[in-house]
Amino acid sequence: MKSKALLTLGLIMAALIVLPVATPSQKRGASSSTSSSAAREVSVSEIDLDGLKKLIGRDGGDGARSSRPLLVNFWATWCDPCRDEFPDLIQIDKDYKARGLEFVTISLDDAAEIKTSVPEFLREMRAEMPAYLLNVPDPEPAIKMLDETWGGGLPATFLFNAQGQVVFKHMGRIKPAELRAALETVTKESDK
Secondary structure (H helix, E strand, C coil): CHHHHHHHHHHHHHHHHHCCCCCHHHHHHHHHHHHHHHCCCCCEEEECHHHHHHHHHCECCCCCECCCCEEEEEECCCCHHHHHHHHHHHHHHHHHHHHCCEEEEEECCCHHHHHCHHHHHHHHHCCCCCEEEECCCCCHHHHHHHCCCCCCCCCEEEEECCCCCEEEEEECCCCHHHHHHHHHHHHHHHHC
């Protein structure tokens, strides 16, 4: 009887050693890869300097301007601080979308990444905001159009009020509390 119990226990231990055990992060990865095939397709649109001007001006082409606050985040998949701040930005989008905030991300990745690493990262992050990839031969005019003092470092975040004026800007990883304070102000203003 004792030898049967020892043999059974030995077989169970051998099976546990041989079977791969998934870590919690691997389990999340497995479930997210299963659910990612069912998740909505992430679309990244290419944008040039003229398109960026229209987006920032929020000119719909018919001369009508949006009267909602606009948050614009410039980032890239190769930028570690950009990747680190993205979960905070996703939460901000969820928290303020219903309050009238328009939020767009603009990737400064290479144009070849528009169908690969950029949408893959956005899908992994479960980003829902509109996503663009800036495709310009020289980024300097786009940088200077937004802010003369911005040297082009990433990440860079700009908040425009309903009148199209920059009311908050931050170069480098955002401080969520500071951005939220600015968002509280502009969303209250747009409610009036």
